[in-house]
Amino acid sequence: MTEPRKHEKYDALIYSCHALAPVRTAVAHPCDETSLVGALDAAPAKIIKPILVGPEAKVRALAASLSLDLAVLQLVITPHSHAAAEKAVEIVRAGEADALMKGSLHTDELMTEVVRKDTGLRTERRISHVFIMDVPTYPKPIFITDIFPSLEDKADIVRNAIDLAQSLGIAVPKVAILSAVETITSKIPSTIDAAALCKMADREQITGALLDGPLALDNAISREAAAIKHIRSPVAGDADILLVPDLEAGNMLSKELSFLSDADAAGIVLGARVPIILTSRADNVRTRMASCAVAALYARARRVAVADIGKLAG
Numbered sequence: 533m534t535e536p537r538k539h540e541k542y543d544a545l546i547y548s549c550h551a552l553a554p555v556r557t558a559v560a561h562p563c564d565e566t567s568l569v570g571a572l573d574a575a576p577a578k579i580i581k582p583i584l585v586g587p588e589a590k591v592r593a594l595a596a597s598l599s600l601d602l603a604v605l606q607l608v609i610t611p612h613s614h615a616a617a618e619k620a621v622e623i624v625r626a627g628e629a630d631a632l633m634k635g636s637l638h639t640d641e642l643m644t645e646v647v648r649k650d651t652g653l654r655t656e657r658r659i660s661h662v663f664i665m666d667v668p669t670y671p672k673p674i675f676i677t678d679i680f681p682s683l684e685d686k687a688d689i690v691r692n693a694i695d696l697a698q699s700l701g702i703a704v705p706k707v708a709i710l711s712a713v714e715t716i717t718s719k720i721p722s723t724i725d726a727a728a729l730c731k732m733a734d735r736e737q738i739t740g741a742l743l744d745g746p747l748a749l750d751n752a753i754s755r756e757a758a759a760i761k762h763i764r765s766p767v768a769g770d771a772d773i774l775l776v777p778d779l780e781a782g783n784m785l786s787k788e789l790s791f792l793s794d795a796d797a798a799g800i801v802l803g804a805r806v807p808i809i810l811t812s813r814a815d816n817v818r819t820r821m822a823s824c825a826v827a828a829l830y831a832r833a834r835r836v837a838v839a840d841i842g843k844l845a846g
Contacts, residue, residue, distance in 0.1 A: 558629040560620035564636035570820035613637040633809040658688035659803035667795040678782025692802035699833030708752035708771035709745025722777035798822035
């Protein structure tokens with residue numbers, strides 16, 4: 533059997549955007565090389581159409597130092613990073629952009645504007661982060677999502693991840709709800725949450741996916757490990773989405789895959805009115821492009837869903 537080519541999963545995501553119109557994306561404070569190049573790399577590929585929001589002198593000086601041409605791009609001038617975050621969110625609220633991208637400002641600075649009660653981008657959903665990981669040793673993209681959640685928060689986080697997976701072409705994603713063990717015990721609260729989430733799926737409080745848990749990581753991603761432990765499940769050994777117990781577990785798992793398995797981790801924030809692309813200085817070009825591609829595909833799926841609802845209402 534031929535080994536899958538490294539990063540072919542990201543290549544497929546990026547390629548799937550080629551036939552689509554680029555997604556208008558407000559880029560808040562693109563004042564360092566990573567954020568400006570990340571936005572401009574995705575523009576010629578027609579993944580996003582960047583709207584740069586930030587101090588004109590800083591952005592133009594940076595572009596000149598990197599020999600980047602801003603002539604065909606829209607630049608919305610603001611005096612500083614906080615104003616850039618506020619204006620970028622305002623642009624989205626006005627319907628002039630379908631995605632939001634973090635530039636060289638702190639994540640908290642941008643998210644503070646996103647979650648403002650009257651002027652932000654909140655919906656009824658819990659806002660959550662998802663890594664879409666390209667792991668060379670796993671045959672498909674794997675989604676890792678986490679937070680410090682209540683049971684209700686976990687339900688919303690699962691719904692966000694299901695919506696994202698479906699927008700990337702996975703019709704019925706398989707969700708593994710992780711814990712340290714596969715059996716339910718009151719000594720490990722995450723096993724109780726896993727059982728409750730599965731029952732919520734049975735009662736159609738969570739729809740559109742197959743859920744199973746608690747599952748340990750080995751039997752969530754390895755059919756052999758699941759068979760050894762006599763776990764019979766359509767999810768075990770073939771998970772698309774891993775819901776980890778908390779933020780610490782998610783952070784450690786994603787970093788272990790990145791540094792020990794040579795995986796890449798594209799990431800977006802879900803649960804707001806539009807997807808939010810969070811770039812990192814550690815991201816390579818392929819990861820930044822993949823993050824933009826995921827956001828673009830998700831934004832398009834949301835537009836189609838809203839249009840379909842409008843037709844039904846009409």
